[in-house]
Amino acid sequence: MKIEPSPCYSHSSSVLVMAAPRNSANESVRVMRDEENAKFEDSPTAKKPKLEGRYPLTTWELAAALGVFLIFSTGLFCIYWTMPAAEYGRIKLPRTVSDLRMLKEHLATYAKDYPAQFILGYCSTYIFMQTFMIPGTIFMSLLAGALFGVIRGLLLVVFNATAGASSCYFLSKLIGRPLVIWLWPEKLRFFQAEIAKRRDKLLNYMLFLRITPTLPNLFINLASPIVDIPFHVFFLATLIGLIPASYITVRAGLALGDLKSVKDLYDFKTLSVLFLIGFVSIIPTLLKRKRIYE
Structure with a gap:
């Protein structure tokens, strides 16, 4: 499946996530995803949100699923x-x-x-x-x-x-x-x-x-x-x-x-x-x- 880059993420946000320390990367991604989910829920007719090409689950979510x-x-x-x-x-x-x-x-x-x-x-x-x-x-x-x-x-x-x-x-x-x-x-x-x-x-x-x-x-x-x-x-x-x-x-x-x-x-x-x-x-x-x- 081909995932298009998300238009809702700005260049500055991407740089900020890349520059963040390794131990806060998952938290930054989670915050961005929570904001996106909130927009999705509040406006059913809003423009379709698209995630970046990364896998959507965080490390802890993947661990919970495997468990x-x-x-x-x-x-x-x-x-x-x-x-x-x-x-x-x-x-x-x-x-x-x-x-x-x-x-x-x-x-x-x-x-x-x-x-x-x-x-x-x-x-x-x-x-x-x-x-x-x-x-x-x-x-x-x-x-x-x-x-x-x-x-x-x-x-x-x-x-x-x-x-x-x-x-x-x-x-x-x-x-x-x-x-x-x-x-x-x-x-x-x-x-x-x-x-x-x-x-x-x-x-x-x-x-x-x-x-x-x-x-x-x-x-x-x-x-x-x-x-x-x-x-x-x-x-x-x-x-x-x-x-x-x-x-x-x-x-x-x-x-x-x-x-x-x-x-x-x-x-x-x-x-x-x-x-x-x-x-x-x-x-x-x-x-x-x-x-x-x-």
């Missing part, structure tokens, strides 16, 4: 270490539908022989991937449908997706602000303006976003604490709003043999149904606006 990742990784490793050994080779995360079919055949007997251990490993893997934004959770959702059926698979997927999204929410609360502003400044400004207009019916709007593919779930997880969406609203919207899409994915897992690609999951008909459900969720907001204008 959290290490804790999660250690826990996941301990769970895998205590699970009963499998009769086949090393398990790998599926990246295609064909990989998923092979994995399902290998895991079917294992999940039946060791249901508690398998579910613990499955849930831990799903939450780990969701927390650290690792692609592939859609294959985990398909696998849940293939192995456990619609009802149990749906409960597993919604639980794991909600837990992983909540974990990602708190991780972003810790270190996410500079990353989100660095990666999606325009999208974040749009999201912030929309949230500001819908504070009175925030749950309805968040439900709409979760049900429909208007904004990526990854962006919603990271940006929500930055635009001050309360956690209880985030949690409820995630828990309820992910049910329709999760149902579609889990049910598709029952017929993996007929599925050629994950793109086949969301055709025009499926997307139309999701948007219809999403619009139902924001009807209270639309009705309130209508009464205000009348």
